Each structure stands twice: as C-alpha cells, then as structure tokens.
Amino acid sequence: MADSPMPARPNAKPLCIDCNTEPKIKGHSVCRACNYQRVKAWRVANPEKFAAQVARENAKVTPEVRRRRLLSKKYGITPRHYDEMLKAQSGVCAGCGLPEKDNVHGVLAVDHDHETRVVRGLLCNPCNTVLGLVKEDAETLLVLVDYLRSAGRQHDQAGTSAVSRS
Template sequence: MHYQAARKRGELPPAEAGAPARPTHRLSNVNREARTADCSLCGPGAAVRIRDDKRRPAECKRNHIRRKRDREFKQEYGISREEFRRRVAEQQGLCQICRIQPTFLCVDHDHRTGMVRGLLCTQCNFALGHLRDSPALALAAAEYLRLHGGGTAGAYVTSRQGRT
C-alpha cells in the first residue's frame, strides 16, 4: 500500500511531525559491495537486499507482516500461533465439546482469569458465552432439554459432521 495515497484517502491518520513516512528496518552487518544487510525486525538470518530507493524489499515486508500477525495473535488469545497449532494437532482438529471437525476452531478462555481452556467450534464457544461460563446454567439447560424431549442434538451433530 502506498502510505501517502492512503493518508490522502483518509484510510490512515495524518503523519505526526518528525515521524517516518513508513516503517524502517533495523539494519546490521551491512555489506555495501553485495548490497545486503541483516534486519533485526525480520528475525535472525533474514538478509535484506539494500536498494537505491530505500523501500522495504518484498521478502522483508512479508516477514514483518507475519511477525505482526503472530504478536497480535499472542496478544488477543494469550497463546502463540505455534501453541495453537500444537493444540489443534492434539485435538485432531476436533471441537473439545461436540467432537466435530469445524472449518476453524475458536480459542476458548476463562473470562475471569484469561486462561485458555481449549479450542472449540463457533457454536460451542457461543453456547458457553451465552451460558455465562456457568456450569450450573449448563446443567440446568441440559436438564431442561432432557425433560422437554431435547433428543435431537445427536442428529444435529451428525448432520454437521459432513462439513469441514
């Protein structure tokens, strides 16, 4: 994205006085003959090709974007993307409650402590939220369904299993 054009369109806030127009690299081990350097923001061993126009090379930009997404994921959910992938593999891609394989899994956490409890499908995650994470409400809801012929849940879960 071209930063100045985006600012003119109102997609970005106005630049502060003295602030750089775009993010910069933190270069070390500069080799002027080979026109390469290491970027500490891109990670260890990420060689950056130095260009005359001083713009960020595409491979370095991809590394910055990936690392930013990783930081945001950790900030939002309290676990790293690697931990998320490990948990998905442990659960074999299935929701911990209904045991279906959804399109994607949600990170379920305790709203009081912020601790991650597990990975759930969207429906089960919403259900826990609507039950205010209360085991007593969940048991009351299960008893209500049992008393009023709520025996269709198995058929509904079975029909959802075809989705991946």
C-alpha cells in the first residue's frame, strides 16, 4: 500500500499569501507581520494621503478623548489621576501658584522627569518652560537664584540698575 499524503487538518487556518508561513488575519489575505510591512510601505510611498487620513481620523476624536490618550501615552496617567494631583496642589501650579484657569491653555502641564518618566506634579507653562530651559538642573536654578539676589542687593545699594545703560 502506497503512503498517501497526510490529509489537511480540518481546522487549519489559511496561510498568508506573502510569507506562506503564518495564519492570515481574519478577513485579510496576509498575516499581521506582512500586513504591518505593507502598511508601512504604503505610508512611506503616500505621505500626503497618509497625512490626510490621519487628519480625518483626528477630526473625529473629541477633545476629551484626545486629552485622555495624551495623558495615557505620554505620561502614563489617567484624567482622574491628573484631577487628583490638581486637587492635591489646590488647583494651582506647583512652582508659582498660578491657578490652572489662568494658564495659557486653561490646564497645567504635567511635569515629569525625562530620564525616569516619573510624573512630579503640575506646572504652568512658564514654570515648565523654565525647567526645560535649564535642562531640569537644580544647580543651575540655584546659581540663578543667587545671581538674582546678589544683583538685587547691588541695585538696592547703588540706587541704580546693576547694568548701566548709556
């Protein structure tokens, strides 16, 4: 009796038409990995169409959903966590005390350590910008505080500005 080929398994999933090794995604002709490569290649080949597609999708998203996604993706927190931090800070900037409603965009920025990604608190835009400009270096801030204090004393003693303007 000749060996007959093994019959196909009745529950076997159809294979990807590109790689022919992985099961295809339901409703597609390719597997996830091949589909990802196809989409990636299409985005590179059609940047204008991709940008328009992203704009259409973003237009459908409500500001609250956009905020939730940003907080989650960028800082790993929820809107509820933000609200709890804001309440703990009495609704004001942790740096200067500016009320949230008086901030540029009506909300405080989430301050976080750029190396560890740990959220530290909520700051107004000017305070957050200052930390960014000094690269979050506390020593630089202390040097600047000393500078301001000594320049103020010089100004008080001389009765003129620390820098003479001719």
